[in-house]
Amino acid sequence: MAQDKGVVEIVTMNLKDGVAVEAFAPVDKAIEDQHVSKQPGFVSRETAVSGRKWLVVVHWKSVDSAQASMNSFATAPAAAQFMSLIDASSMSMTRYDVIR
Numbered sequence: 001m002a003q004d005k006g007v008v009e010i011v012t013m014n015l016k017d018g019v020a021v022e023a024f025a026p027v028d029k030a031i032e033d034q035h036v037s038k039q040p041g042f043v044s045r046e047t048a049v050s051g052r053k054w055l056v057v058v059h060w061k062s063v064d065s066a067q068a069s070m071n072s073f074a075t076a077p078a079a080a081q082f083m084s085l086i087d088a089s090s091m092s093m094t095r096y097d098v099i100r
Contacts, residue, residue, distance in 0.1 A: 005098040006043060007063050011056040014090035021049050024085050027078070028054070035076035041065020054086070059098075066095055 015024055025047075032045050036058065043059035060066040070093075073079055 005100070007060045007066050008096045008098060009056075009058040009060060009066050009093060010096070011058070011091065011093045013054050013056075013092070014087045015052045015054060016085055016087050019085045021052075024054070027081050027085055028056075030078045031076065031082045034078045035073065036069060039065065039069040039072070042069070063095060063097070 015021070028047055032047075036042060036045055041061040042065065043061060045056065045058045047057075048055040058066070058069075060069070
């Protein structure tokens with residue numbers, strides 16, 4: 001089964017007007033260090049930026065691990081600051097089953 005090889009989660013979002021990449025980068029790192037990387041099934045996470053658009057790629061061991069992390073995100077201590085700096089209406093998340 002494809003899920004046995006893991007899941008790739010792709011998240012894109014725009015920073016709010018007036019939020020500099022340099023201001024958001026440490027907040028993004030904090031959400032990774034304090035929450036995402038501590039979730040069961042976490043494999044790796046990387047971020048990239050193009051102008052004001054932010055890209056996050058997270059590798060999970062399973063779709064259940066990815067969903068559990070998403071379910072707990074809102075209550076993570078670092079999440080409030082993270083969400084306060086992004087345009088939530090621009091956020092998009094898609095998961096893909098790893099096939100090789």
